[in-house]
Amino acid sequence: MFTFVHMKIKDLNQNRLLTPSMLYKYIDGKDLLSNLKILGTSAEARPIYGYRVGKGANKILVWSQMHGNESTTTKALIDFWSFLKTDQAEEILKGCTFLMIPQLNPDGSEAYTRLNANGVDLNRDFIDLSQPESRLLREIYDDFKPSYCFNLHGQRTIFSAGNTSIPATISFLAPSADLERSITPARALAMKLIVAANNKLQSFLPNAVGRYDDGFNINCAGDYFTAQGTPTVLFEAGHYPQDYNRKTSRKAVFDALIEMCEVISFNKINSFSVHDYPKIPENQKNLRDIEIYNLKGTSNGILSNKNKVFVQFKEELKDGVIFWSPYFDSLNEEHEGLNKINALNHTDLKNILVDFDTIKNLTKMISLLSLHE
Numbered sequence: 001m002f003t004f005v006h007m008k009i010k011d012l013n014q015n016r017l018l019t020p021s022m023l024y025k026y027i028d029g030k031d032l033l034s035n036l037k038i039l040g041t042s043a044e045a046r047p048i049y050g051y052r053v054g055k056g057a058n059k060i061l062v063w064s065q066m067h068g069n070e071s072t073t074t075k076a077l078i079d080f081w082s083f084l085k086t087d088q089a090e091e092i093l094k095g096c097t098f099l100m101i102p103q104l105n106p107d108g109s110e111a112y113t114r115l116n117a118n119g120v121d122l123n124r125d126f127i128d129l130s131q132p133e134s135r136l137l138r139e140i141y142d143d144f145k146p147s148y149c150f151n152l153h154g155q156r157t158i159f160s161a162g163n164t165s166i167p168a169t170i171s172f173l174a175p176s177a178d179l180e181r182s183i184t185p186a187r188a189l190a191m192k193l194i195v196a197a198n199n200k201l202q203s204f205l206p207n208a209v210g211r212y213d214d215g216f217n218i219n220c221a222g223d224y225f226t227a228q229g230t231p232t233v234l235f236e237a238g239h240y241p242q243d244y245n246r247k248t249s250r251k252a253v254f255d256a257l258i259e260m261c262e263v264i265s266f267n268k269i270n271s272f273s274v275h276d277y278p279k280i281p282e283n284q285k286n287l288r289d290i291e292i293y294n295l296k297g298t299s300n301g302i303l304s305n306k307n308k309v310f311v312q313f314k315e316e317l318k319d320g321v322i323f324w325s326p327y328f329d330s331l332n333e334e335h336e337g338l339n340k341i342n343a344l345n346h347t348d349l350k351n352i353l354v355d356f357d358t359i360k361n362l363t364k365m366i367s368l369l370s371l372h373e
């Protein structure tokens with residue numbers, strides 16, 4: 001078990017970082033550079049590129065890596081660009097015109113941070129417009145006048161699809177346009193696209209599609225654009241069991257993009273019902289990366305009367321490599337581990353944690369917690 005989890009941790013280091021240079025080298029390798037244009041620059045003066053393709057009446061504005069450490073949807077978006085070069089995409093390109101921004105936050109993508117170089121969450125900046133990246137997206141929106149917006153993100157491993165132990169491998173949201181969470185005409189169209197994608201994804205990911213809570217926040221890009229009357233879909237690439245590289249959610253996002261664009265191109269959107277939208281389970285925070293169970297609690301320590309410890313990974317970029325640092329998360333027995341470790345299979349806790357090299361810090365954390373209790 002330990003070796004297995006350890007292997008997965010090694011895999012984690014390889015793929016989640018997607019800096020601008022890594023991205024554009026990858027795009028070049030796919031022979032997709034020709035339609036790429038500089039749309040503006042970031043706080044640290046890095047270029048922000050866009051890719052324009054298609055001739056259809058439905059204009060679709062797509063952006064990814066607004067949060068720099070959320071690279072899965074960017075990879076799915078490049079997969080989608082590649083798909084658009086194939087014969088199968090003919091109808092989509094007749095129906096839609098795309099403007100796609102693979103990395104709206106290149107500084108955060110370089111530093112592997114959610115925030116931009118000035119420490120601002122760009123997805124909470126749509127009223128203030130304090131940052132060059134959010135101002136650029138607003139200018140592009142005003143100029144391009146999209147019929148639809150797709151806002152691409154990644155979510156943490158903690159989210160389950162509903163009150164289950166199934167990770168939400170992909171989640172969606174049709175953001176609200178007002179505090180009352182009304183189903184405005186724009187929001188209804190976003191809901192129908194999500195219903196279409198959910199129907200499509202169920203055979204591939206049964207019960208693993210989630211929906212985010214729709215509390216209104218006009219500072220968020222999706223809420224702002226929906227309030228302007230543009231149907232906007234939030235995508236969140238999530239976890240699939242043992243797939244920390246997120247190949248499964250990358251495929252889910254790719255499949256969802258194709259399904260939604262086909263529905264739009266073939267004018268099938270009204271064959272889906274907004275009543276099916278709330279049937280998609282709402283995400284809960286039930287999951288944690290590691291569960292160590294059957295622990296023996298110390299008589300007077302924090303572990304007394306508890307037999308489980310939950311550990312989460314924190315991603316940290318050091319010298320160009322992402323390290324996954326484990327930290328103690330909780331003793332909440334309502335949680336469920338994505339990786340489970342049976343303490344009974346090991347003579348004592350200390351040895352377990354020492355064996356399990358990458359979470360050895362947990363030894364210190366648990367003993368500190370016990371001492372403080």
Ligand SMILES: [Zn+2]
Pocket residue numbers: 066067070152153154
């Ligand atoms: Zn995000």
